[in-house]
Amino acid sequence: MKNSLGREGLLRPYEGAFQDKRHVEYIDNKEKGRIPEFSENLDEVLDALELRDGITVSFHHHLRNGDQVLNLVMGKLQERGLKGITVAASSFFPCHAPLVPMFEDGTVTRLHASYMSGPVARAVSEGKVKEICTITTHGGRPRAILEGELVIDAAFIAAPAVDFHGNLTGSEGPAACGVLGYAHADAQAGKKVVAITDTVKESVNRPEISGHLIDYVVKVKTIGDPKGIVSGTTKITKDPVGLKIARDAATVIAHSGLLQDGFSFQTGAGGTSLAVALEVKKIMKERNIKGSFACGGTTDYLVDMLKEGFFEKLYDVQAFNLDAVESVKKNERHVKISANTYANLHNDQSIVNQLDVVILGASEIDVDFNVNVTTGSDGYILGGSGGHADTAAGAKLAIIVSALVNSRISCLVERVTTVTTPGETIDMLVTERGIAVHPRHEKLIRTLKEETSLKIMDIRELKAVADSLTGVPRRKESTGEIVAVSEYRDGAILDVIWKVKK
Known part of the structure; x- marks a missing residue:
């Protein structure tokens, strides 16, 4: 399911974004x-x-x-x-x-x-x-x-x-x-x-x-x-904790072997994720690196990186602010794509499968690296996968950035309330108190320990730190009535969502 960190033979980004040949039969069924x-x-x-x-x-x-x-x-x-x-x-x-x-x-x-x-x-x-x-x-x-x-x-x-x-x-x-x-x-x-x-x-x-x-x-x-359109966080965080997480995540990327000419990148619209983009931009400028493309929901930060020549193309499936709306109208290198071209795993030219690095958030992550962005710890639905599971599966390096403890609640739990993205597709969790790398990446763990001063920890060690600060939360009881399912990109059911017990 997960591509290895050293995957070779990437496909070229598909330019015919709104002419998906794979599904031409649907077009042919219409009267031309x-x-x-x-x-x-x-x-x-x-x-x-x-x-x-x-x-x-x-x-x-x-x-x-x-x-x-x-x-x-x-x-x-x-x-x-x-x-x-x-x-x-x-x-x-x-x-x-x-x-x-x-x-x-x-x-x-x-x-x-x-x-x-x-x-x-x-x-x-x-x-x-x-x-x-x-x-x-x-x-x-x-x-x-x-x-x-x-x-x-x-x-x-x-x-x-x-x-x-x-x-x-x-x-x-x-x-x-x-x-x-x-x-x-x-x-x-x-x-x-x-x-x-x-x-x-x-x-x-x-x-x-x-x-x-x-x-x-x-x-x-x-x-x-x-x-x-401008709903949610679309500005870089000013919180010192978020900024430290961003710097550490950028350091990981810099030492991953992926940050070189032709680099491809996606980040979300959260404040910390955008701060990672700014830190990566600084490193690209220092090293004189030109990336091949950035993609995803688009903010002015990615638009600016395109304008300044840090990426050759910006592949856009939705605009997160009005600067992005204006850019995609005028800039031919800012390319409109369909959701099918962006992330359908049965489209062999899917953009997410060509990503080097994706930066993602989490409401919860567990000791098996499963991520929840669908429900809160109270069981209420607060979002959903969007492109989370798609990009995590496709990218060479999928990084979760999150404060370890926020409002006395730990993001790191024994088992997530709802599985949105399976842990086998997540590569690491970056927090302000330490970084947990998936154990399959033995070489990357050695590199980070040898070449950086980052605090690399086993995920259970990191959880012990969180538990010492917050205690171990009691899981909320379910009613036994299913109200929704969390479906993976291939149609498989990852988890069920229970009716909230008041």
């Missing part, structure tokens, strides 16, 4: 050369779709906490009295709270997503959704859609701009979100595909989704607020 029907009346389009009870509808989350399309469409379906709907959104955010009453009246009975937070996540945790929900990965979602495992009856795509031929882009219009990578599999494989937009133009530049995949275009007043 036609123009979708345009309308300003969503109800008329919903009538034409002939929707029924028990359907699966899909949405994407590129507008993040500013999205208004999911609520608009689902409100219409609720008004029509439809029941038993599965909502397959790439992610759910606090703005999607209007779904909660739909769980209670039976409009929606199942969710499928890569991430969920806010009232929707809380409702799932409390057992308010009738059927067992699925939390998968960003790569697992397009795999399931394109292979027919997740069948979408109607895909609704929030499109910042659409041209007269139905071509979609995320880079133009008042609600520009940068990229539409998570919606591409939906457009390819959805039985019916509806683009919802607030901007129709004669032409759009560098469209990401071709009009021949779209059945209907509906123009509405607004699809959302792009300021909602």
Whole structure:
């Protein structure tokens, strides 16, 4: 499952990001050369779709906490009295709270997503959704859609701009979100595909989704607020603990043998992860290293590294702030990619499989290096894998960065509450009080001990330090009722999520 640290023969990044040849049969099943029907009346389009009870509808989350399309469409379906709907959104955010009453009246009975937070996540945790929900990965979602495992009856795509031929882009219009990578599999494989937009133009530049995949275009007043894209931490931490962790992680990378010309890198949007990117940038500048690419959800820090020539390309599946939205619109070296190209393990040109290093966070990590970013220690859902498990499996070196103790709670436990990413794909944990390297990396452990002053520890030794500070927490009892499953990128069930016992 995990590529070795010394893996050779990396594939070249796939330039045809939105022309996935592997799944061309889905494109061929669409009528080529036609123009979708345009309308300003969503109800008329919903009538034409002939929707029924028990359907699966899909949405994407590129507008993040500013999205208004999911609520608009689902409100219409609720008004029509439809029941038993599965909502397959790439992610759910606090703005999607209007779904909660739909769980209670039976409009929606199942969710499928890569991430969920806010009232929707809380409702799932409390057992308010009738059927067992699925939390998968960003790569697992397009795999399931394109292979027919997740069948979408109607895909609704929030499109910042659409041209007269139905071509979609995320880079133009008042609600520009940068990229539409998570919606591409939906457009390819959805039985019916509806683009919802607030901007129709004669032409759009560098469209990401071709009009021949779209059945209907509906123009509405607004699809959302792009300021909602900037949700969560997208600034470098100023906390001394976080900065020490970042410096130590960068030192590990510098001595790993991977930081050389052609280096490839991904980091998350958390404050410590971004600090690692800044430290790596300093080392690259000192050594005059030029990387091949950076990738993932994009912030201004990676955009700046691209502009300054530290990387040849920036592969972007979603924008985390408005600087990234502007960059991907103008810079040809800032390349839009689909989730299938980014992380589908059955796409042999997947970008994550070409990563040297990925920096990831954790709400919990256990002594077997299993990581949880799905639930809190209280059992409530607080997120999901997103690209966590995908990148950990693909990268040569997957580094977890986390404070060992935060608010008297240790991140290092005997067994995680929920397995999001299996320990066999994690290479090390970097904390302010020590670094635990997976024992399979004997050579790397020797190198770090010989060449650096880093405190390299066995993971159980590090846990003993944490326990001395916090004590051993008592595990929260489960109710015995499963509300969701944590699904791996290949569709295997890694763990179950229990209804919270109040």
